[in-house]
Amino acid sequence: LACHLATLNNALVGVPTARDVLIEVIDVIEAVSKGLSPSPLNPLNMATTLHRISKNMEKVYMFKSDRLGFVRQRDMAVLVSLAMGSLPHCSAQGISNIAWALSKIGGETIYWSEMDRIAEVSMTRMSEFNTQNVANLAGAFASMQHDAPGLFIKLAKRESCMASYFRPQELAQLLWLFSVLYHSADPLLDSLDSIYNNWINKNAKHMDSNANAMDCTTEGGESGQNQFELNSEAKIPQMELNDPFENQYENDIVETVEDLEFDDYYEIVESNSALQVSTGPLFNDFTRDQLEVVAWSYTINQCLKLEYPHLGLSVGTEFENRVAEACKTKKFNKKTTSLLQKEVGRLLVSTGFDWEQEYSVDGYTLDVVIHHKKVGLEIDGPSHFSRNTGSPLGPTMLKHRYLASAGWHVVSLSWQE
Known part of the structure; x- marks a missing residue:
């Protein structure tokens, strides 16, 4: 038993269901209450336990009602209480894992005081957060629709220092947080603006140097041509299907369309394969997430046409017509009256x-x-x-x-x- 308890963290990773994870850790909690020493209930194990419970819930697509029923168990309340007690001693990864787990387990319904406490602790440890930690923390608060203005100010500053290291999905999560809860992300957006301008200037220099190399090549010019083709392939990393549209939708919300190098970026979005949805099937076989992407794209297009006509960035009528047709279908346009x-x-x-x-x-x-x-x-x-x-x-x-x-x-x- 002592050997098993010493490797509790590893044991939790292999447990298949949320209920089994809870049973496993409650057995350990009872053993500690009976005098087991040293206690394996360290901050890492507390964060891992909640993270594995939430992961296993996600894995089986557990209904919200079932999740809330799970949360109401006394054992779960004991676990969350212990996790919150260990929060100040958790690593940045542990803090973000606990926040992410609570958002998946309780959704926007519960854990109000717990999220306030997470915000309070996170503000004192912000310098330790890496890009993934920041993105997970932001995603948790956004999905729970839980406002924490002081935390978001510090998040924006921290993000601006790491802007060039974010992956596209992490960046989408961050912009989602600020747009959903309607807070300014100016430090981050300014950094992204600077990075994008540097990228443009760097590639312009590559193209100029390659053009000069082509002029200086011997007859046939194969060397210069090959160099030009190699450098011309340098580009901003590709985003997932929903990332470009999600980012643009968020820029629309916080009214940064004209502050960013928006027109250049939108041209990249237009050329992205995601926009080829306009030439694909008529959305009939789309999943809920794909339909959400279509809704984002339509909202972006309408905002650009109405609020920013001088930018001339709205997409063609073919795409608009296809979305308009899809909006008429029952699958896409479900109206509910409260x-x-x-x-x-x-x-x-x-x-x-x-x-x-x-x-x-x-x-x-x-x-x-x-x-x-x-x-x-x-x-x-x-x-x-x-x-x-x-x-x-x-x-x-x-x-x-x-x-x-x-x-x-x-x-x-x-x-x-």
């Missing part, structure tokens, strides 16, 4: 106006409108706000801003009111 929305709709009848519900405007849906007056009422539920501060989320702000730009007078009625 009980609160129905109740408000019934009350509005007494005003004497001709109210219309679920009215579509350029891919967005207004809850209730007076069409001929371009007046809309948005009933914003809990998912439109940060769960702990009640401030509007980025996508909600973007929707209101876009509709206002389109000439609509939108009145927001929050669920708190």
Whole structure:
């Protein structure tokens, strides 16, 4: 038993289910309470335990209701309490793993005080975080819609120092955090701007030097041609299918379209294979994630056309037409009407106006409108706000801003009111 406990971390990695992981560590906790020494319940094992539980939940696509039922167990409460107690002694990797695990286990529903504590500890250890740690921490707070302004200021500064080392997916997670919770990421964006300009200048020099080499070659010029082809292949690393569209959507939200070298970057996005969705099948066989990418691309395109027409960056009509057709299908365009929305709709009848519900405007849906007056009422539920501060989320702000730009007078009625 002592040998097994000494290698608890390795043992946890091989446990197949979330419940088995919990049973394994609870046995150890009970042994420690009976006098086992030295205790194997160190910060590394606490972080590993929560991380393996969340990983195993993800592996079997556990439903949210089942996850919440799992969390309500006394043993799980004991484990989380011990993990939070060990938090100040965890490595940066351990802190980010615990944050990531809690976001996957509890979603946006629970662990409010725990995330506040993680933010507090993270701010004191920010210099130790690497790119992966920062990205996982940011992803956790964004997915839980948990606001932590002080942490995000320090995250933006830390990210700006490491901007050239981020992988595309990590960068997408970071921009997602700042756009979802509607915070400025100016230090990071400034660093990315600088890196991109340096990349452009460096490749321009390569092309100039290769052009000169071609002029100086002997008859036939094979050497210069080969050098030019080799250097011309230098490019920004390829992103995953959703990364370019996700980044652009986030830039739209935080209104940095004109601050970045946006037009150059958008040309890269246009040439990316992700945009070839416009020439592929008509979205009928797309997964939910792929449909989300299409929705992002459509929103980006509409914002560029309406708010930034002078940039001339919107894609062609073929893509717009294909997305418009897809939006008409039941799979793509699922409308839901909340009980609160129905109740408000019934009350509005007494005003004497001709109210219309679920009215579509350029891919967005207004809850209730007076069409001929371009007046809309948005009933914003809990998912439109940060769960702990009640401030509007980025996508909600973007929707209101876009509709206002389109000439609509939108009145927001929050669920708190």
